[in-house]
Structure formats: C-alpha cells, structure tokens
Amino acid sequence: MVNQRIFLTPGKNNKEERLNFVKYWAEYIKTHSDKDWSEQQKILVNSLIGDDNV
Amino acid sequence: MEYNKEKREIILDKELNNLDIFALKFLNIISRYTDYVVIAGYVSILLGRTRTTEDIDVFIKIISKKIFFEMYQDLENNGFWCLNTDNMERAFDYLETRHAIRFAKDGYSIPNFEVKFPKDKLDEDAFEDSINVILPKGNIIISCLERNIAFKRYFLKSDKDNEDASHLEELFHDKLDYGKINKIRELIILRGL
Numbered sequence: 001m002v003n004q005r006i007f008l009t010p011g012k013n014n015k016e017e018r019l020n021f022v023k024y025w026a027e028y029i030k031t032h033s034d035k036d037w038s039e040q041q042k043i044l045v046n047s048l049i050g051d052d053n054v
Numbered sequence: 055m056e057y058n059k060e061k062r063e064i065i066l067d068k069e070l071n072n073l074d075i076f077a078l079k080f081l082n083i084i085s086r087y088t089d090y091v092v093i094a095g096y097v098s099i100l101l102g103r104t105r106t107t108e109d110i111d112v113f114i115k116i117i118s119k120k121i122f123f124e125m126y127q128d129l130e131n132n133g134f135w136c137l138n139t140d141n142m143e144r145a146f147d148y149l150e151t152r153h154a155i156r157f158a159k160d161g162y163s164i165p166n167f168e169v170k171f172p173k174d175k176l177d178e179d180a181f182e183d184s185i186n187v188i189l190p191k192g193n194i195i196i197s198c199l200e201r202n203i204a205f206k207r208y209f210l211k212s213d214k215d216n217e218d219a220s221h222l223e224e225l226f227h228d229k230l231d232y233g234k235i236n237k238i239r240e241l242i243i244l245r246g247l
Contacts (some may be wrong), residue, residue: 003123010168012108018128018217019220021104021222022103022220022221023224025102025103025221026220026224026225027224028101029225030225033067033215034066034068034069035068035069037068037102038068038070038071039069040068041069041071041102041103041104042070043076044071044104044105045071045106045135045156046072049071049072049164049165050072051072052159052162053076053158053159053161053164053165054074054075054079054159054160054165
C-alpha cells in the first residue's frame with residue numbers, strides 16, 4: 001500500500017466539487033489500506049448511527 | 055480492497071462501522087431461510103463511499119409463508135421489529151403483492167432494512183451475478199457492480215445516485231464490463247416503457 005498524498009481538484013460549482021471529491025476519495029481508497037480509509041468512514045457513519053440502534 | 059472478478063469476490067479488510075454491523079446481524083438471520091442480495095446505496099457505502107443511509111435495500115428469493123413466518127419469528131427473537139405491521143400474515147401479504155417491508159432494531163426506526171421479493175426478471179437477475187464481500191467478521195452478498203452502476207445512473211438518477219455510481223466506476227474502472235452496463239441500461243429503459 002502506497003499511502004501517498006492525494007490532491008483534490010477544486011470544482012467550479014457545488015456539483016463539480018462534490019464529483020471531484022468522489023474521485024479524490026476513490027483514489028484515496030486505492031492508495032491507502034482498508035483500515036486507514038475505513039476508520040475515517042467509521043467516524044462519519046457512527047456519528048449518525050449510534051451503537052444502541054444496531 | 056481486492057476484487058477478484060472471476061471468483062465474484064471482494065476481500066475487504068475494513069474497520070466495521072455501525073451500519074456494517076447492523077447489516078451483518080440482519081443478513082446473518084435471513085440467510086438461514088433464503089438467498090438474498092443487497093442492492094442500491096449501501097453497496098457503495100460498504101465499498102467506501104463517504105456517506106451513510108437510513109435504509110439498506112435487499113431482495114430476498116421468494117419463499118413460502120411457512121418459511122417466512124419462521125424467519126420473521128427469528129428476527130423478532132433477535133431484537134428486530136417490522137415497521138409495517140406486527141401481523142406476520144399481513145407482512146407476507148405485502149411481500150407477495152410486491153411491496154417492501156422494513157425491519158429495524160426494537161425501539162428504533164432507523165437504520166432499517168427494506169426487504170422485497172424480486173418483481174420481474176431484471177430483479178431476479180441480481181441473484182445470478184452477485185458478489186460475495188468478505189469482511190473481517192462475516193460476509194455480505196451484493197448485486198454486481200455493473201448492475202449497481204446502471205440502476206444508479208439510468209433508473210434512480212439523483213445527484214446522490216450519480217455520485218454513488220461514480221464512486222464504483224472510479225474504484226473499479228479497469229475491472230468493469232461496460233458492455234454489461236449498457237445492456238442493463240437497455241433493459242431498464244425497456245421495463246419503463
């Protein structure tokens with residue numbers, strides 16, 4: 001796993017910005033370990049879905 | 055993340071989040087009674103999308119009323135409840151008339167599983183080319199990547215759905231069968247006519 005730094009291209013509008021982030025994040029997943037990206041995803045998901053209701 | 059296209063298998067050594075744990079618990083129960091395939095948004099989330107969802111969509115193969123009652127009882131015994139009815143007969147009737155029924159943990163409405171029988175050949179095909187995602191604490195069967203992309207792009211079509219499709223395309227672009235995506239797109243269009 002490379003763990004290289006990935007750079008995000010700014011979008012000209014909200015739609016393009018969001019799509020660029022999707023591309024950036026996919027590249028991040030491909031160049032980092034599953035543990036690395038999934039720990040970040042876990043923080044996001046668990047902030048909205050707590051331990052009690054699963 | 056390793057995708058073996060020939061074996062129709064993805065090995066994913068991820069840190070499980072609460073949505074993944076919820077999915078594994080529920081799917082572990084229903085897999086005792088019938089085949090299932092997870093479709094739509096959760097597929098992209100399982101494979102890394104930076105968003106969550108309040109519901110996970112799943113097709114189950116058509117089962118008899120007797121088997122359904124056993125599955126329903128098992129779900130209840132394991133702390134799930136049906137959001138649509140507390141009557142098993144009615145729940146089965148909903149499924150048979152091609153309505154979806156939802157299950158969540160007792161005392162909660164979200165997140166929930168949206169369970170449905172396939173309504174036509176296009177839905178049934180999702181079982182034929184499914185992918186087994188192997189996680190550290192279990193496995194989850196998802197519909198194939200091309201099918202997810204086609205439905206997101208050409209049936210659901212919202213910004214969120216297009217982003218989900220883009221996520222899968224960016225992640226797996228060199229392993230996707232674009233001819234298959236186009237074929238499914240045509241079937242989606244034909245179904246809508």
